[in-house]
Amino acid sequence: MRRGSNQLRLADFNQAVVLDVLRRSPGVSRADLRRVSGLSSQTISNITRRLIDDGLIRETTPGGSARGRPSIPLVIDRDGAFSVGVHIDPARLTTVLLDLDGEVRLQRQQRTPQATNPPEVTATIAASVDSIIDEAGVDRDRVLGLGIATPGPLDVQAGVILDPPQLPNWRNVKLRADLHHATGLPVLLDKDVTAAATAELRSSTDATNAFVFLYLGSGVGASVVLDNQVLRGSTNNIGEVGDIIVDPDAEQLEWTGRRGGLAAACVPEALVIQAAHVGLLPLPNLNDYLAIDDACTALCDLASAGDGGAVRILRRAAGRVAVGLGVLMNLLDVPRVVVGGPLWSRLSESFLRVLPELVTRELVVAREHIVVEGSAVGEHVAAQGAAELVMDHFLAPRASALMVGES
């Protein structure tokens, strides 16, 4: 086990308050910080000195418009700290490096090898984390921690993956402890949909900041943002929507999911079974997520090329997804849906053409305007969100006990 090597001093609550103000309002002075925080002049002076010494903030040149002695603007040093976010989808592993300013410095996507073998996935993640830190030329001591976004259900408090339908052999895997052991970094574990909604909310320019995020990957999930808050649910397992019945007349697939459910409508496994049934593709090995993912890509390519059978399958999937979105929008009374996840880029062309109209038909309360759009962040949305959750953990002024391995 490597040494937990984080040398940055981040434990202080008042320091977190100051950093939080600087992240949101670059260029404020020490006097501004005193006014906003209510902290004493001496405390602000000590904290800013320490943050400058640690390389987390720096002084910039004053504009000089004020009379008398100019106050010195302070800004975050974007190279002062980093976090790594990893999104484990059974078929795709996405890794991002986020800087203190909230910018993604590097991102990598690779195929998840042997998703059915947790130790191998752990080793792959650790190697990917090393590699992205090395490639960016970042001092490892400046990496605050590692955020992992995974399918649920999870015990977020304990850092344990409970029994995800999309990850066989992952029952009660202590992923947070295992990854802390493998990387030496503090590790935070959260649900893929929660991480994705976190990143999407940050990048959103929509004033209402109320939306449903529909996650399409090897599995399907949802998260909900209301009033600028990402809902989590009472056990942090919000968004299990795969069993929502979206087509009562759906065929019975040779598959474990609920007949006519949202998962059966749109996850790659169900789509490739449908494609194989009508002879579009050979049925892949259904225990092999990579083979399923490849077959799903082939199906989407066929549809893009105009193959009637493939187009019909994706068109039907869009109709069923619209029914599911109708359930969420009718229940929660939100006017906006964001769709993302590793499967999305392959479906967006087929889906975006028809989803807005199909969803509108499902609404009980007539609306003049709804928005159905793809993620503004992109395919790494859940990985970025996981990295942002790590930054928030260390830098936002609040108590939390969800991490292991803090130095």
Add this chain to the structure above:
Amino acid sequence: MRRGSNQLRLADFNQAVVLDVLRRSPGVSRADLRRVSGLSSQTISNITRRLIDDGLIRETTPGGSARGRPSIPLVIDRDGAFSVGVHIDPARLTTVLLDLDGEVRLQRQQRTPQATNPPEVTATIAASVDSIIDEAGVDRDRVLGLGIATPGPLDVQAGVILDPPQLPNWRNVKLRADLHHATGLPVLLDKDVTAAATAELRSSTDATNAFVFLYLGSGVGASVVLDNQVLRGSTNNIGEVGDIIVDPDAEQLEWTGRRGGLAAACVPEALVIQAAHVGLLPLPNLNDYLAIDDACTALCDLASAGDGGAVRILRRAAGRVAVGLGVLMNLLDVPRVVVGGPLWSRLSESFLRVLPELVTRELVVAREHIVVEGSAVGEHVAAQGAAELVMDHFLAPRASALMVGES
């Protein structure tokens, strides 16, 4: 039009702060109020003097344990102000009188006459408001306002009922303005499920204060409470759940609702159609909500008496409702469901016996403990919630523009 006669002076924000503290902490002194509110001694003195003059609060006898000059405890005068809440269900009209202490002084339930005729309903409500105020012997000048809970969809801002599936002929009815005209009282309009969740939350002793409220009346609806907050949705129309498919194999009823939907599973109209199909009852006139309600009562009485056909219908309804509750609990990750509304007392015996087990089977994330229970408030829950929303409007320290007719 009667005179808007409210003589109480309630517009002041600081006064609202003081009243709010006193509602939550009876017996605090003027010095306590200064500390809690941050208001000056002079301001507290003026406000408490005015509130005492208006009869909204009163002084009580100090305990005398403190040394020196004892501070005088202040309490709300429960007779100082009242609000009236009315819940319009197409079959039942419920009216409550709430006092300043949050206690229901009087409640009345009557059959809604001619639900298809809005002016007649308005007249009936106005008469019911007059009657409950008179019967309680309350000074009308002390009635702050009237809260109306109705089926959605609503335009809460405008006080207009838009186009409720359960209330034909109620398209774009300006109910708030009409009732203000008829009663002279300030009027607030809100959705039945939102009002019900508000009252249920107040009476809840559950520490998490996270639950789904399932409303069963002439229609079906839901509301959601998370972290002590009643969710409203972006247009105050949260909780349209009638179209959620709960039984893909459900029969097609001669009815407008979605086949296999939650409404088709449990609203009185659908239940009596099912009962008539198997010869248990003659089919009532489906344009007559009272006849439907009576037939539904007869069906429930048959089930209570052990009639096999009636028991089967209600047992099937419970199974379908469980699927719907599963959708809500899986999506929102809440461990608790409260069921209420005008239909609930007739179904609770059949439903509570089986719902907890049936709901547990629907959960994707295994839980050691879930709660499925009937409303702690009772059948007047939505009316009480509407009255509480009026109290909050006048007495909670926040800006709002949802009422008409404030003096």
